[in-house]
Structure formats: C-alpha cells, structure tokens
Amino acid sequence: MAVLARIAALAGLALVVVPAGLYLGADVGKSSMQSMMLAGTVLWFIAAPFWNGRPGGD
Amino acid sequence: MSDRESAAIQGESAEFEREPVPERARLGFRSFVGQYAGEHTAGTELMIGPLFVAAGVGAKDLILGLLIGNLLAVLSWTFITAPIATRARLTLYYQLEKIAGRRFVVFYNAINGIAFCFLAGSMITVSATAVGVWFDLPMPGLNDLYPNSAGWVVAVLALGAVVAYVAAAGYRVVARVANIAAPWMVMVFVAFGLVGLRDFADATGTSVSSLADAWHLAETVIWTGGEPLPGQVKFTFWHVMVFAWFCNMAMHVGMSDLSILRFARKARYGLATATGMYLGHFLAWIAASILFALQLHRDPTHTDVLPGPMAAGAVGVVGLLCVIIAGWTTANPTIYRAGLAFQAIVPTVSRFRVTFATGLLCAVAGMFPAIAMKLLGFVALYGLVLMPMGAVVFCDFWLLRRAGLQAYFAEASGTSFNAAPAIAWVATVVLCLAAVNAGVISLYFASLPGWFVAAALYLGFSFVQQRRYRPAAGGL
Known part of the structure; x- marks a missing residue:
C-alpha cells in the first residue's frame, strides 16, 4: 500500500510540474497544462497522506 | 516527518520547555530539512517576489543578491543560532528568562506576539486575494493603506475567522495539511516560473530554448532595473542581499529558532535551513516576481500586487488553491505562536480563547493592505525590533563569563527584571529607528550595525551592573 501510495504521490507531483515544463517548450497548450496540473494536485492530496503511513513524509 | 517529530520541533509539546532537550528526544538532519523547506515556502513569498520588481531591481542584482544573502542566512543559522541551541538546548524564552527575568519575558512576548499578528495578517491578506478572484471582489492596490471595499473586508474577516478557529481548535490538523502540501507547493x-517564462516569450515574440535565452529575457524584459514604481524604495544588489539575509533575522540572529534547533543532534544541522532559503527565498521569490513582471509588461498601469489573480492567470485553479493553502498553512502556526506568546501574559485564560482572539486580531490586521503591500519594510522592521535580544543571548552565552561577569544574571541574582538587557534592547531599537528617520541609514541595513550596538550596550551595562555583584560559589 505504501509503495503504491508513494508511486501515486510522485506521479501527482510530476503531473503538477512536468506539464508546466512542456508548456515552456510550447508542447502543450495552457488549458491542457492547467487540467493536468489539477489532476496531479488531486492525485497528490489523495496519495500523500498514505505515503509510508507518515503524512507528508520527510 | 512523523507527527511526534513535527509536534516536538514546532514546540507544541509541553515537554522540555523548562529543561534541556534530553538525548532521546533529539532529531536527525532530515527532520529539519522538511521543517525548513515547508516553513519558508509560504504565502508571503508571493508578495515578496513581486515587490522586488516593484522596487526596480535588475536581473544580476536579484540573482546574485539572493544567492549570497540566502547563503549568509544559512550560515547565520549554522554558526550563530545552532551552536548555542545544541549546547544550551533551551527555548529562547527560557534562556531570556534566565538572562533577563520573568517580567522582562512577558514584555518581550507581548512585542513578539504583536509582530506575529501583523505577519499572520499579511498571510491572510494573501489568501484573501485568491478568494477575491472567485467572488470578483474589488481588491486593494499597491499603495492602498486601508480596505477599499466592503466585499474585501467581509472576505478577509470570514477567512480570518476560519483560520483563527482552526488555529485555536485544530492546530494539529492544519499542521498535517501543511506537511502534506509543502512538496506540492514547491x-x-x-x-x-516556467509558465511565466513561456508567457513572457509569447508576449515579447522571443524564443526561450536555452539558459542564455532565458537570461537575455530576464535582463532585458523581466528585471530591467531602472526606477521603482511610485511609493517604492529602489533596490540594488546590496538591498537584495541584505534583505535575503535579514528576512528571517528574528529567527537566526534574533535566536527565535533556538526553540527549534535545540532538538538537533549536531550544530551543523543548521545547514538544513538551506532548503527553506533556496526553495522558498530563491526559487519561489523569483517565480512570483516573474508573474508580476509579466503583469506589468502587459499593462504598465496595472501595478497592484495581487497573488490570487497572478496565480490564477498562470496555472488556473491550482494557482488559486496554492495561494489559499500557502497563506492559510503559514498563517496558522504564526497565529498559534502569537497566541502562546500572549497566553504567557494572561495564563489564566484558556489557550483556545487567547488563540482565537489573536486570530481575529490578525484578521483585522489583514484587512489593511498596507501591511502586505509594504511587506519588505515590515519584515525589515520586524527583524530590527527582535534582533537585539539575539545579540544579548549571544553575548551572555559566549562572552560574559570570559569577561569575568555572571551569565544568566536574572536567575543567579533572583531578580525578575534585569535592566541590562532591557536597556540594551530599547536603546538599540530607538537608536536604529532614529538613524533611519534621520536618513543616516536605510531601514534595510540598520540591523547590521544595530547588532553590534546591542552587544556593546549589553556588555557595558552588565559590567556596570555587576561591579559589586559577587556570584555564589559554584554559580553559573
């Protein structure tokens, strides 16, 4: 469970920052970027509390 | 960081408040990495970054000033605060009580609590700018001193009341939310920053395909230097460097973080503050300032520093959530700490009532945009006012015994009010503010000579005071 939560949480963080990098490279549009960031945010806040049983981790 | 660790280093626990932290309760390096990264990526970063642009700073001055100033801040924590924290292992308040006496600490707590209220008020102001976007409220301008609409007042008071209640009733819940939110906020x-750069490239018709391109954009369009916006002080490299160094002066040179670093196993753990400085006070300030520079580039008359609309324009709903959460999660512990400071003055009133009343006071302060819009000056003043007691603690710990004087004088002599640190504190603040008002020195630089003034005054008055004092055998 903790491993899955960690993977999901890291994927959520990646979904927050990677789309912004892609937007900088003009590879995605602004609305797509914003949608992906919102999805990443939801994923992070669902998964992070279960990360290793320690909210927020170290 | 575990809840227990978090509670311990945030001072929630009543343990060890009047005794040195024992070996079993000491924490490793990673605990402080997380603590400082979260604490210094806050809602106020969204105000400070834009205010650099408003102050007319140049790109080279900003980057170099932040790199060096933040390094000096990290070194201050590591070589000034942490060595005392890991030797004495006492809170600042208990050390001050030993040095200056119980009655003095009550007075210091009052000043500290008021400063925390204004700081928390500015964090509520930041969050309210995001709420204002949702409800399309008229929001304050860069040079506004007073609230400019009933909607703004209602938004700040409503948000402030919620934050105050949570700080009073559910501090631990928000502390957990803050821990979870910190990596996401970074x-x-x-x-x-990335979105701001792209939008700048689009707005100027340039391409950003390398670091050289980004630097060219930074120098020629984003941080161009030149005159500050009306009502703002012009910032040079020296202003940026000293501001970055002294932004948390109350915590490092002012010794507030004795209360946190007393849990560190080794003094070198003070280096963990680099995460907070270079994520919050470098990366976040730069990113926020890019958004404001973009706003000015698009409309030079639009000088209002409003984190909510800027964040929403860049990354949409996520930006608004970030502004609200960043302001809320950092206002919460600040209100809690202010409440604790005030509770020391009225110990018979419950912590809930004191903290809730403190939170409401912060909300009233947050209604006045002057605090947030003049945050650079307020932060410098806050550091200046609390810095002298750091000089007193430093001298008392390292120098007094070497000078043949009694350290922890209030405790040794049994007095509840030691005049030497009190005079050093008040005289230093008065002298520094008089020099600032007379135009002798800028508010942003006054704390540096002020520290030496405070140290000299404390040593001098201690010498005069203790000429006829004979410490008991085996004393401190």
Missing part, C-alpha cells in the same frame, strides 16, 4: 511555485 512544485506549483516552479510551475509559476
């Missing part, structure tokens, strides 16, 4: 701040 990523959103990075996104602010």
Whole structure:
C-alpha cells in the first residue's frame, strides 16, 4: 500500500510540474497544462497522506 | 516527518520547555530539512517576489543578491543560532528568562506576539486575494493603506475567522495539511516560473530554448532595473542581499529558532535551513516576481500586487488553491505562536480563547493592505525590533563569563527584571529607528550595525551592573 501510495504521490507531483515544463517548450497548450496540473494536485492530496503511513513524509 | 517529530520541533509539546532537550528526544538532519523547506515556502513569498520588481531591481542584482544573502542566512543559522541551541538546548524564552527575568519575558512576548499578528495578517491578506478572484471582489492596490471595499473586508474577516478557529481548535490538523502540501507547493511555485517564462516569450515574440535565452529575457524584459514604481524604495544588489539575509533575522540572529534547533543532534544541522532559503527565498521569490513582471509588461498601469489573480492567470485553479493553502498553512502556526506568546501574559485564560482572539486580531490586521503591500519594510522592521535580544543571548552565552561577569544574571541574582538587557534592547531599537528617520541609514541595513550596538550596550551595562555583584560559589 505504501509503495503504491508513494508511486501515486510522485506521479501527482510530476503531473503538477512536468506539464508546466512542456508548456515552456510550447508542447502543450495552457488549458491542457492547467487540467493536468489539477489532476496531479488531486492525485497528490489523495496519495500523500498514505505515503509510508507518515503524512507528508520527510 | 512523523507527527511526534513535527509536534516536538514546532514546540507544541509541553515537554522540555523548562529543561534541556534530553538525548532521546533529539532529531536527525532530515527532520529539519522538511521543517525548513515547508516553513519558508509560504504565502508571503508571493508578495515578496513581486515587490522586488516593484522596487526596480535588475536581473544580476536579484540573482546574485539572493544567492549570497540566502547563503549568509544559512550560515547565520549554522554558526550563530545552532551552536548555542545544541549546547544550551533551551527555548529562547527560557534562556531570556534566565538572562533577563520573568517580567522582562512577558514584555518581550507581548512585542513578539504583536509582530506575529501583523505577519499572520499579511498571510491572510494573501489568501484573501485568491478568494477575491472567485467572488470578483474589488481588491486593494499597491499603495492602498486601508480596505477599499466592503466585499474585501467581509472576505478577509470570514477567512480570518476560519483560520483563527482552526488555529485555536485544530492546530494539529492544519499542521498535517501543511506537511502534506509543502512538496506540492514547491512544485506549483516552479510551475509559476516556467509558465511565466513561456508567457513572457509569447508576449515579447522571443524564443526561450536555452539558459542564455532565458537570461537575455530576464535582463532585458523581466528585471530591467531602472526606477521603482511610485511609493517604492529602489533596490540594488546590496538591498537584495541584505534583505535575503535579514528576512528571517528574528529567527537566526534574533535566536527565535533556538526553540527549534535545540532538538538537533549536531550544530551543523543548521545547514538544513538551506532548503527553506533556496526553495522558498530563491526559487519561489523569483517565480512570483516573474508573474508580476509579466503583469506589468502587459499593462504598465496595472501595478497592484495581487497573488490570487497572478496565480490564477498562470496555472488556473491550482494557482488559486496554492495561494489559499500557502497563506492559510503559514498563517496558522504564526497565529498559534502569537497566541502562546500572549497566553504567557494572561495564563489564566484558556489557550483556545487567547488563540482565537489573536486570530481575529490578525484578521483585522489583514484587512489593511498596507501591511502586505509594504511587506519588505515590515519584515525589515520586524527583524530590527527582535534582533537585539539575539545579540544579548549571544553575548551572555559566549562572552560574559570570559569577561569575568555572571551569565544568566536574572536567575543567579533572583531578580525578575534585569535592566541590562532591557536597556540594551530599547536603546538599540530607538537608536536604529532614529538613524533611519534621520536618513543616516536605510531601514534595510540598520540591523547590521544595530547588532553590534546591542552587544556593546549589553556588555557595558552588565559590567556596570555587576561591579559589586559577587556570584555564589559554584554559580553559573
């Protein structure tokens, strides 16, 4: 469970920052970027509390 | 960081408040990495970054000033605060009580609590700018001193009341939310910068395909230097460097973080503060300032520093969530700490009532945009006012015994009010503010000579005071 939560949480963080990098490279549009960031945010806040049983981790 | 660790280093626990932290309760390096990264990526970063642009700073001055100033801050924590924290292992308040006496600490707590209220008020102001976007409220301008609409007042008071209640009733819940949110907030701040750069490139018709391109854009369009906006002080390299160094002066040179670093196993753990400085006070400030520079580039008359609309324009709903959460999670512990400071003055009133009343006071302060819009000056003043007691603690710990004087004088002599640190504190603040008002020195630089003034005054008055004092055998 903790491993899955960690993977999901890291994927959520990646979904927050990677789309912004892609937007900088003009590879995605602004609305797509914003949608992906919102999805990443939801994923992070669902998964992070279960990360290793320690909210927020170290 | 575990809840227990978090509670311990945030001082929630009543343990060890009047005794040295024992070996079993000491924490490793990683605990402080997380603590400082979270604490210094805050809602106020969204105000400070734009205010650099408003101050007319140049790109080279900003980057170099932040790199060096933040390094000096980290070194201050590591070589000034941490060595005392890991030797004495006492809170600042208990050390001050030993040095200056119980009655003095009550007075110091009052000043500290008021400063915390204003700081928390500015964090509520930041969050309210995001609420204002949702409800399309008229929001304050860069040079506004007073609230400019009933909607703004209602938004700040409503938000402030919620924050105050949570700080009083559910502090631990928000502390957990803050721990969870911290890595996400850092990523959103990075996104602010990346999106701002792209939008700048589009607005100017340039391409950003390398670091050289980004630097060219930074120098020629984003941080161009030149005149500050009306009502703002012009910032040079020296202003940026000293501001970055002294932004948390109350915590390092002012010794507030004795209370946190007393849990560190080794003094070198003070280096963990680099995460907070270079994520929050470098990366986040730069990202936020890019968004404001973009706003000015698009409309030079639009000088209002409003984090909510800027964040929403860059990354949409996620930006608004970031502004609200960043302001809320950092206002919460600040209100809690202010409440604790005030509770020391009225110990018979419950912590809930004191903290809730403190939170409401913060909300009233947050209604006045002057505090947030003049945050650079307020932060410098806050550091200046609390800095002298750091000089007193430093001298008392390292120098007094070497000078043949009694350290922890209040405790040794049994007095509840030691005049030497009190005079050193008040005289230093008065002298520094008089020099600032007379135009001799800028508010942003006054704390540096002020520290030496405070140290000299404390040593001098201690010498005069203790000429006829004979410490008991085996004393401190």
